Amino acid sequence: KAGVTQTPRYLIKTRGQQVTLSCSPISGHRSVSWYQQTPGQGLQFLFEYFSETQRNKGNFPGRFSGRQFSNSRSEMNVSTLELGDSALYLCASSLGQGAQNEQYFGPGTRLTVT
Amino acid sequence: AQSVTQLGSHVSVSEGALVLLRCNYSSSVPPYLFWYVQYPNQGLQLLLKYTSAATLVKGINGFEAEFKKSETSFHLTKPSAHMSDAAEYFCAVLPNSGYSTLTFGKGTMLLVSP
Numbered sequence: 001k002a003g004v005t006q007t008p009r010y011l012i013k014t015r016g017q018q019v020t021l022s023c024s025p026i027s028g029h030r031s032v033s034w035y036q037q038t039p040g041q042g043l044q045f046l047f048e049y050f051s052e053t054q055r056n057k058g059n060f061p062g063r064f065s066g067r068q069f070s071n072s073r074s075e076m077n078v079s080t081l082e083l084g085d086s087a088l089y090l091c092a093s094s095l096g097q098g099a100q101n102e103q104y105f106g107p108g109t110r111l112t113v114t
Numbered sequence: 115a116q117s118v119t120q121l122g123s124h125v126s127v128s129e130g131a132l133v134l135l136r137c138n139y140s141s142s143v144p145p146y147l148f149w150y151v152q153y154p155n156q157g158l159q160l161l162l163k164y165t166s167a168a169t170l171v172k173g174i175n176g177f178e179a180e181f182k183k184s185e186t187s188f189h190l191t192k193p194s195a196h197m198s199d200a201a202e203y204f205c206a207v208l209p210n211s212g213y214s215t216l217t218f219g220k221g222t223m224l225l226v227s228p
Binding site: 004031033035042043044045048055056058090092094097098099100101102103104105106107108 | 146150155156157158159160163165204206208212213214215216217218219220221
């Protein structure tokens with residue numbers, strides 16, 4: 001069974017631009033969560049989606065948004081990029097919500113903002 | 115709000131020595147607890163999880179962790195370190211709710227010397 005895939009793996013953008021990252025969950029998984037990983041702040045929760053609905057949201061500005069499609073694939077968008085948005089963005093999928101459903105992480109998308 | 119504290123950003127051991135990575139959590143009720151490992155340029159891999167069953171949890175690659183409610187701890191151990199164990203380890207907590215939102219510690223980099 002294929003794992004969680006994230007595209008692209010690496011991305012370089014300029015301040016002020018916007019970016020869209022994609023996450024394809026494991027087949028059959030309906031829950032997708034996004035995390036931002038930086039050396040200073042560590043791993044921080046961004047969003048959680050289940051059945052195309054955002055179920056939970058972390059403490060990030062409105063420039064960060066996301067969505068989930070009917071096939072459970074998810075995208076996150078960051079508008080008006082800032083240097084501080086440079087990070088590894090990780091996506092995780094699980095069968096459903098809650099701790100009993102193990103989350104499987106993708107390899108991440110490394111975003112560099114110059 | 116729940117939080118996780120990992121003592122020591124870096125831990126160095128010799129190959130064959132005991133590995134002990136410390137994790138303390140704060141939560142009003144016993145949460146679900148996890149240990150993840152991250153190798154360079156990769157996502158997170160689940161090592162083990164505590165979900166209120168046995169307090170001693172065995173995971174992959176010879177790792178285990180013991181949940182101690184009185185100490186609010188969930189330390190990760192391995193009797194004999196291997197060079198391939200060198201990686202960053204994250205402790206995470208998940209409230210006993212319907213969400214899948216993980217709160218991570220800052221991580222501990224395990225260095226293994228020959």
